[in-house]
Amino acid sequence: MAIVEDFCSVSGARLNTSKCMTLVLNNHLDIEDIDDGDLLNVVPSAKPVKYLGILFGHRLPRDFQVQQLNDKFLAAFQTWGSRPDSTRPQGMMSTMLLSLLWHVTVAVAVPHAMVTVWQRMANKYILGRKTRLTDHHRPSICRKWQFNKQLGLGIPHIASKLRAQRLLRLQLLLQPDQPGTITPWKSLVQRQFSRCMNKLHRPTHPFDFLLYYPNRSSKWLYLWELHPLWHDIWQHWASIPMTSRIATPPSLDQILNLPVWLTSYPGLHFGTTGTTSNVVKTAACRRWCRNGAGNGFHSLKDFFTRQGTWPTKTAFVNRLSSNNPAAQVQLLASGEMGFAAPERAGTVYSHLTNIFDQIIRTFAIRAGTALPHVAITSHPFQTVVKDQVIPFELWPMNFLSQIAYHAPSDGKPHPVKSPSRSEQSAISKYVRLIRKTCRLSPPVHGDVWFRLLFKMLPVNSRLYYLQPQQPDVICCVYGDCDAVENYLHAFHTCHHVHPLWRFHATAWRCFGVSFDWSTLTNIDRFQVNDRSKPLKGSLLVLWSLLCASNLHDIWTTHNAAKFEEKSPPPPAVWQELSFMRWHASIRRWLRLQDTDDPRRVEVVSALKTLHRQPSYRALASKYPSILVLQPPNAT
Structure with missing residues (x-):
C-alpha cells in the first residue's frame, strides 16, 4: 500500500480502496491469517475473479x-x-x-x-x-x-490447434531475452523444470527436458513440481515424432552433449532396451545412477577421461559412486581399496559402451580414437526452412501448425477419387475446382452440391443396415417408385426428377452443354461445342448456378416427401419454379460483380441467347423483369 500511496502522491491520482479487491494466490495460506490492518478487501476463498478473461482465485477447484x-x-x-x-x-x-x-x-x-x-x-x-x-x-x-x-x-481439429498453442508458448520460453532485460515468468518456469528434473538438471543445458517424456510413473522426475500448464506443454511436445523435432541430423558434438539417462532420441538407444533408465531394474541401481547424474555425468562426453577416451568399467564405477553415502568399498584384485559395483552396474556400463560404439561407427571414427575437444552445443531441435537450418525457437508459425496437426486418419479412399484422379495432386486440384465452383452459387445451394460430390448426403441406400426391420428402407421416397434410392436415382434418373434435367438440357443444346450424371458429378468434364468455346467460362458460371439450384431443389423436395409426406410438384410447375430460382441465383451473382466486368457482360449475353431457345422462350416472355436487379420504385 505504501508503494501505491507514493504513486498517487506523485501522479495526483486517487485510489478508491473501498472498491479495490486483493487476491490471495497462495493456496497454502489461509485468508484468515492475513493481517492487513483492515486496509485490504481480500477476496474470499473459492470466489473467482476474472482478469484478462482468465479466472483467478484462492483455492478454486482444480478444473x-x-x-x-x-x-x-x-x-x-x-x-x-x-x-x-x-x-x-x-x-x-x-x-x-x-x-x-x-x-x-x-x-x-x-x-x-x-x-x-x-x-x-x-x-x-x-x-x-x-x-x-x-x-x-x-x-x-x-x-x-x-x-x-x-x-x-x-x-x-481442436486438439491440433491446442498443440500449436503449446508449441508457441514453448517457443517463447526458449527465445533469448533482449540484452539488459529479464523476463520474470521465464525464470519461474525454468526454476520449476530444474526442480522437476532434480539431479538430471544441467545449468548449461536448461532445456534437456525436451528430450525426455513426462512419464508420471518415473522415479527420476519430480513432476509434482511442475505447473499443470507446463506439464501439458511438455506432453504435447513429447507427442510429436522425433523426426519432426530433429529434422536435420545432429553433429557428433551435439550427440555427445545429449542427455543419456531418459532420452527419447533414437540415436542414444541400443537394441530393444530403449532408454538407459530401462536397463536400471533395481531401486539401489537407480539411486546409484541418479547419484552419478548428480556428480555431473549426464551426457556421453561427461564420461570421457581427460584424454577424451571412453573409461574402463572400474573408472566408470568409481566416478558414479563418488559422493554416494550408500556406496560400498571392497578390496580389489590389485590390493587397493575401491568402490564395489552395485547390482546391474555392469549392464549399465555395457549399454552405454554399446551406444558410444554405435555413434562412432555412424560417424566413421576408428575405435579407440580420442575425442579431447568436444564443444558445448545447444539443443538439437532444428529444421530446414527455405534452405536454411533454423532452431526451434525461430520456427515459423505455419511450420509449427504443420507438425502440430495430428487429426485421426484411416485408409478410406477419397470420395472424388477416380481412375483419372488417382494421385493426390490431381485430387487436390479437383477439390479446389469444386470449392471454386460451389462458391459461385448461394451457400445453401453450393452446400448441397458439395455434399453430393463428397457422397455425404443420406440417401436411403445408405440405410441398408435397417433392412431386417424395414425391408423397403432403401427404396425411393416417392410412393409410386420402388427403385433403390442411390445418388444417381435420387438426383437424376427418378421419373419425378429426370424431366427437370431434360427440360434444361434441351435449351442448352445450342451450346453443346450436357446435364448427364457424369458431368454433374465430375465438374472437370464440363464441355461446350467448338462455336461456344470463347464463352466457356461464362457458360460454366450459368451452368453451375443452374446445377446447384436444381440439386438443392431436388433435395428439399426429397426431404419434404420423406419427412412430411408431401408430393412432388407436377413437371410443368417444377420446371417453372426451377427457372425462377435459377434466375434468382443469377441476380445474386450479378449484384456481386462490377458493372464493367467483361465476364458479367458475357454472362448476360449468353443468358439472352438461352432465353431465345424454345424451352425457355415462353418463361422468359412470362417474366420479362426476371433479370431486373433493382426493385421498382414505390409510387
Missing part, C-alpha cells in the same frame, strides 16, 4: 476454469447455431464459437476428454447442424477427410 469454459462453449451453439443468417456453419464455428476457446486455452490446461467433447460438438454442428451435445448424429464422411484442409472439409 473450475475449464468447466466454466466448457459450459460457455456448449451454450454458444444454441445461441449462435440457431441464427437464421448462419448459412455457413464452418465460418460461424471459426469466428464465433472456437474464438471463445483460444483466449483461455492458451493459459489453461484442458483434459483430453473435454477436448474430445468439444470436437464431437463441432463435428455435429458443421456436418449436421446439431446444436446440442445430446443430439444424435451419424458422420457422413470418414474421419480422414473431415479435417484435411486441402483434400477434405477442413473442419477445425
Whole structure:
C-alpha cells in the first residue's frame, strides 16, 4: 500500500480502496491469517475473479476454469447455431464459437476428454447442424477427410490447434531475452523444470527436458513440481515424432552433449532396451545412477577421461559412486581399496559402451580414437526452412501448425477419387475446382452440391443396415417408385426428377452443354461445342448456378416427401419454379460483380441467347423483369 500511496502522491491520482479487491494466490495460506490492518478487501476463498478473461482465485477447484469454459462453449451453439443468417456453419464455428476457446486455452490446461467433447460438438454442428451435445448424429464422411484442409472439409481439429498453442508458448520460453532485460515468468518456469528434473538438471543445458517424456510413473522426475500448464506443454511436445523435432541430423558434438539417462532420441538407444533408465531394474541401481547424474555425468562426453577416451568399467564405477553415502568399498584384485559395483552396474556400463560404439561407427571414427575437444552445443531441435537450418525457437508459425496437426486418419479412399484422379495432386486440384465452383452459387445451394460430390448426403441406400426391420428402407421416397434410392436415382434418373434435367438440357443444346450424371458429378468434364468455346467460362458460371439450384431443389423436395409426406410438384410447375430460382441465383451473382466486368457482360449475353431457345422462350416472355436487379420504385 505504501508503494501505491507514493504513486498517487506523485501522479495526483486517487485510489478508491473501498472498491479495490486483493487476491490471495497462495493456496497454502489461509485468508484468515492475513493481517492487513483492515486496509485490504481480500477476496474470499473459492470466489473467482476474472482478469484478462482468465479466472483467478484462492483455492478454486482444480478444473473450475475449464468447466466454466466448457459450459460457455456448449451454450454458444444454441445461441449462435440457431441464427437464421448462419448459412455457413464452418465460418460461424471459426469466428464465433472456437474464438471463445483460444483466449483461455492458451493459459489453461484442458483434459483430453473435454477436448474430445468439444470436437464431437463441432463435428455435429458443421456436418449436421446439431446444436446440442445430446443430439444424435451419424458422420457422413470418414474421419480422414473431415479435417484435411486441402483434400477434405477442413473442419477445425481442436486438439491440433491446442498443440500449436503449446508449441508457441514453448517457443517463447526458449527465445533469448533482449540484452539488459529479464523476463520474470521465464525464470519461474525454468526454476520449476530444474526442480522437476532434480539431479538430471544441467545449468548449461536448461532445456534437456525436451528430450525426455513426462512419464508420471518415473522415479527420476519430480513432476509434482511442475505447473499443470507446463506439464501439458511438455506432453504435447513429447507427442510429436522425433523426426519432426530433429529434422536435420545432429553433429557428433551435439550427440555427445545429449542427455543419456531418459532420452527419447533414437540415436542414444541400443537394441530393444530403449532408454538407459530401462536397463536400471533395481531401486539401489537407480539411486546409484541418479547419484552419478548428480556428480555431473549426464551426457556421453561427461564420461570421457581427460584424454577424451571412453573409461574402463572400474573408472566408470568409481566416478558414479563418488559422493554416494550408500556406496560400498571392497578390496580389489590389485590390493587397493575401491568402490564395489552395485547390482546391474555392469549392464549399465555395457549399454552405454554399446551406444558410444554405435555413434562412432555412424560417424566413421576408428575405435579407440580420442575425442579431447568436444564443444558445448545447444539443443538439437532444428529444421530446414527455405534452405536454411533454423532452431526451434525461430520456427515459423505455419511450420509449427504443420507438425502440430495430428487429426485421426484411416485408409478410406477419397470420395472424388477416380481412375483419372488417382494421385493426390490431381485430387487436390479437383477439390479446389469444386470449392471454386460451389462458391459461385448461394451457400445453401453450393452446400448441397458439395455434399453430393463428397457422397455425404443420406440417401436411403445408405440405410441398408435397417433392412431386417424395414425391408423397403432403401427404396425411393416417392410412393409410386420402388427403385433403390442411390445418388444417381435420387438426383437424376427418378421419373419425378429426370424431366427437370431434360427440360434444361434441351435449351442448352445450342451450346453443346450436357446435364448427364457424369458431368454433374465430375465438374472437370464440363464441355461446350467448338462455336461456344470463347464463352466457356461464362457458360460454366450459368451452368453451375443452374446445377446447384436444381440439386438443392431436388433435395428439399426429397426431404419434404420423406419427412412430411408431401408430393412432388407436377413437371410443368417444377420446371417453372426451377427457372425462377435459377434466375434468382443469377441476380445474386450479378449484384456481386462490377458493372464493367467483361465476364458479367458475357454472362448476360449468353443468358439472352438461352432465353431465345424454345424451352425457355415462353418463361422468359412470362417474366420479362426476371433479370431486373433493382426493385421498382414505390409510387
